[in-house]
Amino acid sequence: MRVSYKWLQEFVEIDITPQELADRLTLAGVTVEGVTELGVGISNVITGRIESISPHPNADKLVVTSVDTGGEKRQIITAATNVREGDVIPVAVEGARLASGLVIKKAKLRGVESRGMMCSGQELGIDPKTMVAEQANGIMILPPGTPLGKDAKEILGLDDHILELDLTPNRGDCLSMIGVAREVAALLGRPLRLPQPSFKELPExxxxxxxxxxxxxxxxxxxxxxxxxxxxVGPSPLWMQQRLRNAGIRPISNIVDVTNYVMLELGQPMHAFDYNLLKDGHIIVRRGRAGEKMLSLDGNERVLTPDMLAITDPSGPVGIAGVMGGLATEVTAKTVSVLLESAFFNPISIRKTSKALGLRSEASQRFEKGIDIGGSARAANRAAQLITEMEAGDVVSGIIDVCPEPLQEKIISLRPGRATYILGVEVPKEEAAGILTGLQFKVRESGADLLVTVPTHRVDVNLEIDLIEEIARMHGYDRVPGTLPYGQSIQGKQTREQSLTAGIRNSLAGDGLYEVMTYSFTHPRVLEQMNLPADSPFREMVKLQNPLSEEHSVMRTMMLPGLLETLARNFSRRVQNGAVFEIGRVFYPREEGSLPEERQVLAATAMGRTVPGWNAPARELDFYHLKGVLENLFDYLRTEPVNFQPELENPSFHPGRSAWLEAGGIRLGVVGELHPDVLEQFGLPDRVVAFELDLEQLLKVSGRPFVYTTLPRFPAVERDIAVLIKQGTPAAQVVEAIRRAGGELLRSVFLFDVYRGGQVPQGYQSMAFSLRFYAEDRTLTDTEVAERTAAIANALAQGFGAELRA
Incomplete structure (x- = not known):
């Protein structure tokens, strides 16, 4: 909102500078973003009238003019094509300085003397967007009755300061000069001078x-x-044009300008219909109908929907309520009668309509924030008064005022003691009443409390706490003393899930993985790249209504595609080794009208080799490396025993080189080498490994309590056994069989060698295990250990057809 300092002075007496006023308003919660001085640097620009125009003797595109600048005739050469004899224009005389810093001097153009320069609006610092089309890039033409020889800055309203307000969404009342004037009057303790519409009406x-x-x-x-x-219909007075321009609005015609002027002054958007183009003079306010169309004032065809509010006559739509009028009833030079509209529309409806049509106007902005329903008739009368004063029309007697439900007063009880408690500073009852009265609230006493009637223009005040806020900002936030907080305090700490998640990050980072963050938005084609079939549940994706781009049009259902894109981006830049992980959310659709299901996922990918060190060679980042990373993580989280089972059905992973993970009867996720087709789709090297785990399920099986046991008092006995067993037999199953057969005396099993070679039959492999036995109450004998070892060999023979190697 652009507020004119001079215009503001019509409503309240101001004896402080614009900058001081800006500071006072900002401290009171009406933030002033900046103060702009208009016409700064401009001097010696006066008004003049073109008396004659004649061709230049030595130039085809120049003309010689005689300009009367208030008793003095000046010869001025110009190339402008939009000037005519009798036009009143701004003239920069010798020694004048323009907004750009240009200094005007007496000069000769093609041998003919020129004593000044005709000025365009841009040369005077006026935004060309606020100028009529033919003057935006040409000489500025002033109304015929403009006095001559006067300072153009004063005539054009450039001797003013503009306060740029940055309002919070709840202060729609300050989107008007009167709204700001109320604040200023309350701050300065001055009376508010409101316009009182009074005009002559026709008898009819x-x-x-x-x-x-x-x-x-x-x-x-x-x-x-x-x-x-x-x-x-014609141009509006110069004073009205200059105020509209200073507010950033382009003057159009006297009738249209009046509606915009009233909107700026009172905050009530208005519209003028050509009465003779309205069928039967009948206005119908209703919802749009499916497929209904209308040409708006900007010449575009608008398709209405039942969610939009339309202004219609019996033949169809003539306007989109609160957003834009229709071209069919536009006020033109042929208009002889107008019907002025001043209405209150539902803010939410206007906001949705404006967004759906991509139309945001000064009017819609005010309707969206909420306008004064009690001021509709006052605004219509004010517009009628201005039209009468300009002699632009005669007002018919009476006003149509349709209000289906009577306006209800909002009365709020205010407890001064409560205000003191909330603010931390005592505000006497009398001061609180004075502050609210100054803001145009009606206040009366009710015992120890105050009963406050809220004016209709303050749509943001509904509760006692809102009144306390009004008292606080007008009393002065800077007058509220600083105090230490008091009351019951609660120690902040992380939840179990937060603590475990932080530990997961530390564990993975400690194993050499880098944490990354990828977009939650993605493109459906990533599922094709992941080799997923058409019936995969991952293809059920949440679609965005207003995506940033086609590349980010759906919510992800998998984490791995984003990580693979990260690896591919690095690989294309010759970063060929590395491992990354991410903790984030995936999204699955629910029934219509419900928010999507969100699940937290842990995923990682790795390619290439580790960095070699002085004491360790480079190692390939393969399945076993990532499996070791996971086992370290499971040890840290103290999970239930995790089983790695062969994964043969996941199309994203290499069959035979991947596994699914299970613990405590819960499936956690998958780990393995990615399928070659997937690697080709992402442009990655021949071997990339990855895992993706359901983090919520992982945390469910984590956090087993620590169990402490005493150190063994008796020595342990260690035995190594090697067995011949069929290739493809999972080591985990063999270890489990050894544990069962070894009984309680077997304390640990460790696979330390797998051999395939010439000494082993075709289709078999040698697996060597280290076994450790001990008892807590005695030293084990060779016989006891031999019996356990024999039981283990027998179990492996029966379960897997394994044979002990000598």
Missing amino acids: SIEGQARVDIEDTDLCRRFCARLVKNVK
Whole structure:
């Protein structure tokens, strides 16, 4: 919101500088982002009238003009094509300085003397977007009655300061000059001068000539209309144009400018219909119908939906409520009668309509934040007054005011003691009442409390705490003393899940993996790259309604594609070794109208080799490396025993080189070497390993309590056995069989060698295990150990057809 300092002074007496006012408003919660001085650096620019125009004797594109600057005639050469004899223009005389810093001097152009320069709006620092089209890049033409020889800065309203407000969404009342003036009057303790509409009306009544029906009262709670006849469409007065321009609005015509002026002054958006183009003078406020179309004022065809509120006549839509009017009833130079609209529309409906159509206007911005429902009739009368004063039309007697439900007063009880408790500083009852009265609230006493009637323009005040906030900001936040917090305190700490997740990060980082973060948004084609079949549950993805791009149009159901893209990006830049991991969320759709299901996942990928050290050679980052990383992680988390089972059905992984993980009867995820087809799709080297685990399930089987045992008092006995066993037999199954057969005396089993070679029959392999036995109450004899070893050999023979090697 751009607030004119000079315009503000019409409503309240201000005796402080614009910058001081900006500081006071900011401290009161109405943030002023900056103060701009208009016309800064401009001097010696006055108004003049072109008396004559004649061709330049030595140049085809130049003309020689005689300009009257208030009793003094000046010869000025110009190339402008939009000037005519009799036009009043701003003239930079000798010694003048323009907004760009250019200094004007007497000069000769092609041998003819020129004593000054005609100015465009840009040369005076005026935004060309606020100029009429033919003057945006040409000489600025002033209204015919403009006095001559006057300072152009004063005439054009450039002797002013503009306060740029950065309002919070709840302060829609300050999107108007009157709204800001209320704040200033309360801050300075000065009376507020409000415009009081008063004008002469025609004897004839509006009754029978116009009609308003509201069909959807939930979206339109009030609609006021006034009829103006004998309309003379033309330019608005210069003072009105300059105020509109200073607010960033381009003047169009007197009728349209009045509606914009009232919106800036009172905060009530308005619209003017060409009355003769409205069928039967009948306005119907209703929802749009499916497929209904309308040409808006910008010339674009708009398709309405039942979610949008339309302004129609019996023949169809003539406007989109609160957003933009229709081209069919536009006010033009041929207009002789207008119907003025001043209404209250549902803020949520306007916001949704504006977003759906991609149209955001000054009017929609105000409706979205909430306007003063009690000011609709006042705004219509103010517009009628301005039209009458400009002699641009005659106002028909009476006003249409359709309000389906009577306006209800909001009365809130305020406890001064509660205000003191909340603010931490005592604000006497009388001061609190004075502050609220200064803000145009009505206050009356009710015992020790105050009963406060909230004005209709303060739609943001609904509770006692809102009144306390008003008292705080007007009393002064800087006057509230600083105090230490008090009350019951709670020690902050991490939850079990947060603590374990932090430990997972430390464990993986300690094993040489780098943590990365990838987008939660992705593209459906990544599922093709992962080699997933058409019926894979991972293909059920949450689609975004308004994606940033096609590349990020759905929510991910797997973590691995993002990590593989990270590896591929590094590989293409010759970073060929590395391992990364990520802890993040995946998303699965639920029934319509419900939020998607979110699950936390841990995933990692690795390629290449480790970095060699002085005491260790480089090792390939293969399946066994990643399996070791996981086993370290499981030891840290103290999980239930985790079983690695062959994974033969996951199309993203290499069959025979991958495994699924299970612990405590819960499936945790998958680890293994990725399928060659997947690697080809991502442009990765021949061998990449990865795992993806359901983190929530992993945490369920984690955190087993520590169990401490005494150190053994008797020596242990160690035996090594080697067996011939069929290739492809899982080592985990063999170890489990050894543990069962070894009984309670077998304390540990360790596979230390697997051999395939010439001394082993075809289709078999040699597996060597280290066994450790001990008892807590005695030293074991050779006989006892031999019996256990024989039982183990017998179990392996029966279960796997294994033979002991000599």
